[in-house]
Amino acid sequence: MHLDDRRGTxxxxxxxxPGGLWERxxxxxxxxxxxxxxxxxVCAFAAAAIAGAAEGGDKHHGT
Structure with a gap:
């Protein structure tokens, strides 16, 4: 469903x-x-983490 939102599908x-595969x-x-x-x-967290890494490293580990 997340991918559907992102791709417009x-x-x-x-x-x-109702009665579909999810329910079964x-x-x-x-x-x-x-x-x-x-x-x-989770995707937003991952995107923020990647953006933070691209900006100079992981601030929590002092890199």
Whole structure:
């Protein structure tokens, strides 16, 4: 769903419809929208970390 948002597609919809693969998988106990929000946060963290590294290193480790 995160990639769909970034690319302007809707490929995940086939999996998240009622009775779809999401509901039939081990992920069924998780809310797809919550999982998407978690992926967005992880990607934002990773992007910030990469940007910070490109600007001169990891400030937490004194490099």
């Amino acid at each position: 809707d490929r995940a919809a086939a999996f998240t419809v 998988s081990a992920m069924q106990r998780f809310d797809p929208a919550l999982r998407k929000a978690q992926v967005v946060r």
